[in-house]
Amino acid sequence: MIGNIFSKFFQFLISLLLSIGSFLKDAFQSLFDMLFDLFRWLGQLLERLFQALIDVLVSFFMVIYELIKGLLYLLYMIGVCAAKLFLILWEVAKLVWAFVVGLTTTLQSIFFTPGAGSGNGYSSIMGKVANGLSIFQFDVVAYILLFGIWMFGAFGVIRIFGSLRGAGD
Known part of the structure; x- marks a missing residue:
């Protein structure tokens, strides 16, 4: 019973x-x-209190970022324009040089006298052809045609300058 009491x-x-x-x-x-x-x-x-402050700071730095991005793009496009301008000037210089070379070649061909000491292999062949064709007297026809070409070119230049009469005003 005591055990039962202690148990309970x-x-x-x-x-x-x-x-x-x-x-x-x-x-x-x-x-x-x-x-x-x-x-x-x-x-x-x-979070609600500081969200407005964070939004203002983020938008401020985004404006600065976009401004820097725009300035760098402007510098890039200035470089592209400078490169294109250089390429245009290079092509114009090549064109002027080709014109000078063509003009000197033309002037040289006017005064061509075939001979053995001209310096290239074709000059002796051209000399033989020129001597063979001298019977037909093509040199007179060539001088007349050359005069016509130069006169046609001169009138063309005069016409171009005449059309620029009011362009400088």
Whole structure:
């Protein structure tokens, strides 16, 4: 019987401790839940308060970033334009040089006298052809045609300059 009393007493004590533990567990759980909700509410409050400031800072730095990006693109396009201008000037210089070479070649061919000491292999052949064709007297026809070409070119230049009469005003 004493064992039965002690058994019931210990069962009561254990159930009492379990109920106290359950009560403490529920109390601490609700306390921790309340603290967690409090911290979450404070975090949301701080997020709402500082979100406007963060948005202003981000938009300010985005404007600066876009400005720098635009300036770098402007510098890039200035470089592209400079390169294109250089290529245009290079092509114009090549064109002028080709014109000078063509003009000197033309003037040289006017005064061509075939001979053995001209310096290339074709000059002796051209000399033989020129001597063979001298019977037909093509040199007179060539001079007349050359005069016509030069006169046609001169009238063309005069016509071009005449059309520029009012262009400088």
